[in-house]
């Protein structure tokens with residue numbers, strides 16, 4: 462029996478999808494609908510037969526689902542007979558309610574709506590996606606996989622902010638952590654690659670994409686992560702500031718007269734690499750640095766400094782470090798960032814082999830020197846595969 466899973470990642474204006482054959486980890490087809498809510502939307506569909514892009518009006522997510530069904534049909538897939546056993550949905554925030562993927566039913570949807578207040582820009586779109594997919598594929602079970610779930614059981618010392626306890630519990634204020642699906646997938650691959658017992662491995666995973674986060678994982682269980690109640694905390698990101706003195710927010714409000722929404726936009730969308738250098742793509746950043754641009758150089762210095770600070774802190778939390786792994790767009794592709802981030806850490810037993818680091822290889826690989834006590838790896842993340850696997854696990858329990 463085929464065990465294929467259709468994975469959806471629904472945003473407010475886009476629907477990304479992948480059809481995966483889970484046992485062989487094969488992507489049978491994938492694509493996206495962009496500009497949902499607009500008359501000039503696009504749908505892209507890619508399979509072994511090639512890639513097509515079409516312009517279509519996409520007034521809402523329901524129309525997007527219809528377009529996806531039609532695109533599969535044109536691509537030679539009859540979704541009712543494609544061996545699909547379930548649909549898996551990426552959901553950004555699971556709050557305190559969800560520490561594991563969940564089969565969608567009315568109760569789960571109500572609990573997810575309650576959590577939406579914690580992620581007002583993301584969860585409502587995720588929920589609309591689930592509702593529209595349920596209508597478009599009524600016979601298939603739907604599973605929600607939460608980006609926060611991996612970190613739900615962080616030690617209390619790591620998840621607790623030192624604010625008034627009542628205030629925190631009344632308002633759900635704690636570290637939730639994000640990118641959990643990626644950290645879970647990548648940290649699960651590392652022991653396989655190193656041929657080590659996962660329960661004995663202490664790891665740091667650096668997910669460096671447009672959003673960026675770092676996690677410390679002891680024996681398979683996360684013990685710290687840099688994103689917090691929201692994805693704003695932690696590392697410097699493409700457009701987010703990462704860690705900042707919360708007092709800056711009061712100052713911007715009281716002295717600069719900015720509204721809460723303006724400050725939110727400034728810190729989430731106009732800060733980070735864009736705020737410091739004007740660009741958030743690291744290929745552009747390196748070109749500016751090579752041309753002698755001082756702002757770009759400072760942005761890179763701040764970015765690297767922050768990563769190094771976290772590597773040191775998380776090494777201390779773990780006590781002993783066995784592996785550091787880079788993943789996501791920058792982590793997988795940018796050898797300059799990798800080498801700068803770990804430069805000078807020989808005293809910590811961390812030594813990168815520059816030839817391995819600079820090799821133009823795409824797959825998962827070890828890039829540390831043979832005499833490095835800590836293994837350094839690059840592991841391409843695969844959130845869709847992790848979602849598909851977790852979805853299948855949930856559905857199998859019912860079979």
Ligand code: ADP
Pocket residue numbers: 669670671672699741742743744789790791794795
């Ligand atoms: P997200 O999923 O958070 O949108 P990704 O993980 O796809 O982000 O990472 C996107 C970022 O990866 C880009 O903004 C760019 O900075 C970086 N990136 C992608 N390819 C390269 C490359 N070849 N070299 C350096 N950076 C790259």
